[in-house]
Amino acid sequence: QLRARDREVRDHEQAHKRVGGPYASQPTYSYQTGPDGQRYAIGGQVQIDASPIPDNPRATIAKMMIVKAAALAPAEPSSADRNVAAFADAQLAQAQSDLNAMKTAELRGEALDKLS
Secondary structure, eight states, rough: OHHHHHHHHHHHHHHHHHHHHHOOOEEEEEEEOTTTEEEEEEEEEBOOOOOOOOHHHHHHHHHHHHHHHHHHHSOOOOOHHHHHHHHHHHHHHHHHHHHHHHHHHHHHHHHHHHHH
8 A cells, every 4th residue: 555655656746847847846755664664655745936937928928838737747636736737827827918018018119119
């Protein structure tokens, strides 16, 4: 039973790391010693950097897509994983709004240049 839990925990955390790439830390685990004297992972975590990239909405959008995919990468995402994905969605929406505002400002600037 501990052996199966160890495999499940390691697969789950490795999925986050594999998909999260540079935004995901190395997995850390909590262990329990089994009756055979071996240590088995019974819990784990991967930190995912979900902070926006300052003044760069395009890069933030790309990053949040990776963050969301990393959070949902395991076969059975936890509630914490789903919370990270929801946070990434919110950051992505904000970055898209910021990008649209930048594009609108650029278009207004070009229109004013043509009138001058």
